[in-house]
Amino acid sequence: MKDSTLVSKSNALIEAEYTLSLVAQRVIVLAIIEARNQGDLIKAGGLLRIKATEYQQCFDCALPMAYESLRSACDNLYEADFSYWDKDEVGRDKFNKSRFVQKASYVKGGGYVEIMFGSEVIPLITRLSEKYTEYELSQIKDLNSVYALRLFELLMQWQSTGKTAPVLISDLRSKLGVEESHYKQMCDFKKRVLDSAVKEINDNTNIKVKYEQIKEGRKIIAFTFKFTVKKTPKKPVINARDPDTIDIFTGVTDKGVKAFKPMTIGQITFFASLIAKDPSFNSSENGLIAKVGESDKDYQMRVQRSLNDYENQVKWLDYLLKHNFKTE
Incomplete structure (x- = not known):
């Protein structure tokens, strides 16, 4: 896959009622990623091309199976509908029924499918200023x-x-x-x-x-x-040192690091919001450098996703301690 492999969906779509096959849901995930990478094209209701080689790479299957998966996903997606709740212009609950795609094409011998999301789906994967959910493709592959x-x-x-x-x-x-x-x-x-x-x-x-x-x-x-x-398994240390040695980067002894339990979901969210605003963190190679043009909210979400990895929690322990995180 190109560029970001971040999947974003509105909570309304996450909670929607529908019945889809596994391969159809996977194709939707890949199409959402492709839509984000294409930028403005999806806003115009453009075609999204999903290649069999991309499906094979992401979901670790044989290429012939990837071809067949894409073909069957096309049939399933075109026939499938979904229903969800949102609000009307004055805040009343509104029940909606719609279809995932308005077009689904399988090219025989082409090694790809093309889909065009329905008009109701597009705002559920692109206008994500409020209630939405994000995760990395690697988490569900x-x-x-x-x-x-x-x-x-x-x-x-x-x-x-x-x-x-x-x-x-x-x-x-x-x-x-x-x-x-x-x-x-x-x-x-x-x-x-x-x-x-x-x-x-x-x-x-x-x-x-x-x-x-x-x-x-x-x-x-x-x-x-x-x-x-x-907790991410740590690689074994061959040359051990005194467990009471104070680390020059974290200011914590090895003994303290070993007693360091993985952060809870709530801690990850809370401390991500703090260290993301720390100039010494967001401009340092020892932290996570903010990208040019990246919004504060997007940067904070990137920090939060990175903190899900226990190795990053240990790596950035000095910044966490600076903001009163307790290792015990």
Whole structure:
């Protein structure tokens, strides 16, 4: 993929009700990235070309399978609709039904597909000044089920807290794309949908998630989800030094660093907002240099995404300590 591999969606689209295959959802993700990289073209409702080689590279599959995936995604996307809630001009709740694409083309022997997003979709992936969700493509590339991908996106709305609000069973089923006739029994829903999605996320992404049941009497009526960013495994140190040695960069002993637990989601959000405004951080090669023309909000979000990596938390520990972060 070219340039940024950041996926951005409005929360309305994240929470929309629809049923799509895994490959169709992957193609939408790639198209959103392509739209961002093309800039103004998407605003005019332009065609977005997704190559089989890009699909192969991103999702680690054989090229013939990538070709077939794109072809089947075209059929699925053109037939699929979705529904979502937003507000009218005076703030009243408005229920909308629309289609993902107004055109989907597969070129036989061309090794690519072209899609044109529907007019309702374009503002949901481009006008993201308010409620929206972002994540990197690398975070979902190894997810191989529809339910795991949908659940991961739902969780990413709550990155600042690491905990969701209670989600009613009916809402969760619709947001995960579980068809009405499937897994009606709670034991089947938990086993076939929820538990398998949670396990896949825990095994293949940068977060660790668990859920809690909310009951009314003996009946389960809702779920809440909690998640934390995983600690990145550190490479073994061959030449160890005195654990009480004070590091010249962080001012913390090795013993202190070893006791340094990964930051919580809330800490990452809070301290990202602080160090992003620190001139010694945003202009130093030891920190994260701001890009020319990058807005303060975009830069802060880039710092926040980088802090999800435990190695960066350790690397920037001196800046965190400067803003009263506690390692214990």
